[in-house]
Amino acid sequence: MAKKREVDISVDFAGRRLANPVFTASGTCGYGDELADFMDVNRLGGFITKSITLQPRKGNPAPRIVETDAGMLNAIGLANVGLERFVAEKLPVIARMSVPVFVNVAGERIDDYVAVVERLASEKAIAGFELNISCPNVAKGGISFGRDPEQVKEITSAVRKAAGDRILSVKLAPAVTDISVIARAAVEAGANALSLINTFTAMVIDIETRRPVLANRTGGLSGPAVKPIAVYLVNKVYNEVAKKAGIPILGLGGIRTASDAIEFLIAGASAVAVGTASFIQPDSAVRIIDGIEAYCVRHNVARLADLVGSLA
C-alpha cells in the first residue's frame, strides 16, 4: 500500500508560523467560536474577527443584504459590540482558542483606531490586527481612508506604533485607481501584511418602486462574482509591491473551494480568507484546508510556500 506522502501546508505569515494558510474573513464568522457548532475553529490557519470600533455601533436599518448573480451586497454598517464589550465578553472566548486570532479594527478617526489597538496590543491572545480602511458602508471613515495614499500612510504609521510587536495587516479597497500605490503606502508606513480585497461598492434597484433595495442604498459586493478581480489585484500587488518588500498577502474575495484558494496562492497570496462562502457552508474553511492538502499531494508540492506566487 502506498504510504501517504507528507506535505507541509504550514506557512510563514509575517514571522508567525501558521498551521495552514486558511483564515476566516472579517464580518463573516463572528468574534470567536460562533461557528464551533459546524467546524473545529482551531484547525484554521488564522481567525479574523468582525470589525471592532471604539464605541459600539448599531449598524444600518434593514434590509442590510440582497443577493445578486453569484454574489451578494451587504450594508451592515459595522454593527459591533464596541471595544469595551469586546474585551469583557469576546476576549475570554478568544483566549481559549489555539488558532492565531487577528482583530479587525475600524473607526471614523485615526485616534479611534489607535485607541482600540493600544488597548488590545498587550493581550496575549491576539496575534495581530487587520486595519479596515475599506468599509464601503459607513458615512464617515471606512473607505475614505483607503483611497488616499497620504491618509493610508498616516493611519498605518499611527496604528503601527500602537500595535507594538503584533502583526499589522492593512485591508485594501479594490475600487481605487491604482491599488499598488495604496499598498506601497501601507508597506512604507509599517504594515507587515496586506489583506485584499474588501468589497466593491454596488447597488441593486427594485424596478417596481424605483428605489434601491438596501436601506443604505448601496452595499459591498462579495462572493464568487468578485473572485477574478480579486485574483488579478492580488497578482498585481504581489508583483509590484509585496514580493520585493517581502510582505505576505492575505488574499480573499469569492473563495468557495480549495481550487479558488489555490488560484490566490499561485497569484501571490501567502494565505487566504473565506467570507461569504461560510454563510452557505459554515465549515467551508476547513474543507478548503483539506482540499489544499490534497492538491499538494496530487501535484507533488512538498511545501506550500513553493506554490505561492508560482504563476507562470
Place this chain on the structure above:
Amino acid sequence: MVNNKSKGVFTATVTSNRRIRECFWTIDLEFTGAGAAAFAEFQPGQFVQVDVSHLGLPAEDLIAPDLRDASRRNILLRRPFSFADVTAGPDRTTAELLYCVLGPASVRLTTLSRGDSLSFLGPLGNGFSVPPGKRLALLVVGGMGAPPIRCLAKLLKAEYPGTNVIAFIGAKTAQALPFEGQFEEMPERVDSFVPALARLGIPSAVATDDGSAGYRGFVTERLAQWLDEQRNWSAEGTVIYACGPEPMLAATAKLAAQRNIDCQVSMERRMACGIGVCQSCAVECRVEGSNETVYKLCCQDGPVFDSRTVVFDPPIQVVEEVGLARAIKEGLASPTVDEARILEALEHGEEERS
C-alpha cells in the same frame, strides 16, 4: 424561548412535492440518522436554511410569466423556511415545508421530486413559547405566515389540552389561503372551516381582502371584532401567536397592547447566514426603560419576538395615517414577502371602499 443547541447541516430526502393551489406548494421531507435526532427537537417557530443552489429552473412555460425575469437569477445563499409540521419517529423525522413560489429559489423548489435530497441548516432560532396559565391561545395568520402557526397548533393540542385554541386567518382572496380545502363563499363565523386545523380540533375564522371567503377586511379587524363579542374573557389568560406580513404583525401587536394580551410575533428578514454571524437580519427592538432602540438578530434572537419589544417597519401609525398602499408606494414601508400582493389587494380594496 427555546433554543436548540444541536444545530448542524443535514440532508433530507424528499418524499413528495405537490402544488396545493395557485403559488402554494408543499414538500414532505424525511430526515434520518443525526438529522432525525436534531429535527426531533424542532420547536414550532424555529426555521431552517435550505440550499437550492444546485437546482435548475423548470421549463419556462411552467414558470409564472411575472416570475420569469426574476427566476433567472442564480442562487448563492440559502433561504430561510419554517416547517409546517414535524413528526419525530424512532429513526426518522418527517417534516413538511409549505412554500409560496415568488422568486428564483422557490421556483426551483418546484422541480423537486420523490427521492431527491436537499441540504438543511438547522434547526435555527427561537420558537414560540407557551407561558404558564394561558387558557386561550389565539393564532393569527397572514398569508404565508401559515407554516409555523400550523406547527404550533399541533403542539398546543398535543401538550396543552387545557388550552382553548382558535385561529384567525387572513389572505388577499380565498384562493390565496395557504391551506388545502375549499374556501369560497365561506361564512364569517368561527367554525371548523380549515381542514388542517379542524383535524386538530381547532376552529378558525377567515378574513379576505376581497370578501371572497369569510370576513371582508383585515384579519386583525376580525380578531378585534371577535374579542369585543366575548364575555367572561380574561386578557391574562390569553396569548396571541402571529405570523404574516409585517404590517399585519404591527396591527396585531397594537391590538394586543391595547387589550393587555401577551403576544408573540414571528418576524421575517432577508438572511445570509441564519446563524448569527453576518448581522444581516436586523430587527429594531426597544430597550426596556429607555427611549433607545437596538438591532436584534432575527435569526438568533428571533424569529419569534415578544410583540412589545419590536419596533415595526413600517410603524403602525404611518400605516394608519396614510394607508398601507401609500405607505408601501412611498417607501415608508419596506418590502415584505407579500408586499406586491398586499399592495394589489389594497389598491383594489381601497378603490372599492371609497
